Amino acid sequence: MCRAIFRFSCFLLLSTLTLAQTPEQRTSNYLESIRNTPPLLEAFLREMPKGGDLHNHLIGAIYAESYLQYAINDKLCIDQKQLTFVQPPCDESRNIVPAQRVTTDPTLYRLMIDVLSMRDFVPYSMAGLSESREDHFFQTFGRFVSVANAHTGETLAEVASRAGHQNESYLEMTVGFDRNSGQIGSKTGWTDNFDEQREKLNAAGIQSAV
DSSP states (O other), rough: OOOHHHHHHHHHHHHHHHHOOHHHHHHHHHHHHTOOOOOHHHHHHOOOOEEEEEEEEGGGGHOOOOOOHHHTTTTTTEETTTEEOOOSSGGGTTEEEEEGGGTEEEEEEEEHHTTSSSSOOOTTTTTOOOOOOOHHHHHEEEEEEEHHOOOOOHHHHHHHHHHHHTTTTOOOOOEEOSSSHHHHHHHHHOOOOOHHHHHHHHHTTHHHHH
């Protein structure tokens, strides 16, 4: 009888201690219990409610693998010397091959993933390039911007879907709708006279490009 009373008392004590914990304490204790169990830790962090993802540049939020697939779907080419996407026709004599080639050429696939992202980047040595981290990061945009601009809807859907799976409550994307303003600028050239420069840009159609 005494042993049963003792066990019941212990049960009540443990229950009281558990109930006395705040939600924050229970969450913290659970986190500590799974910290060294990657599958449980990943599930915990994925389901954890998150705040807003602010000022996220859309074209920089897309995985390199997605850009490769878009290029394949669009029947683009890859310049193997510059490691960039180019418009067809492809010309293998100039090392310009179909983007589809990445599905059968593991080396080209790895190189393209590397130059389109920061994956395993080592400054001044990766993929034969001589770049700092900052240079490499910003140069990735020039490599995939033409593909990204043709798939704004799909890329928005990809980022929104990922945010939903990660339990994010707010998503603020930065999307540019530039329509060849760089080409217009190259065509008109530069003058130090503001009014003259403005007239040249307007005549070249800058208003419809930005």
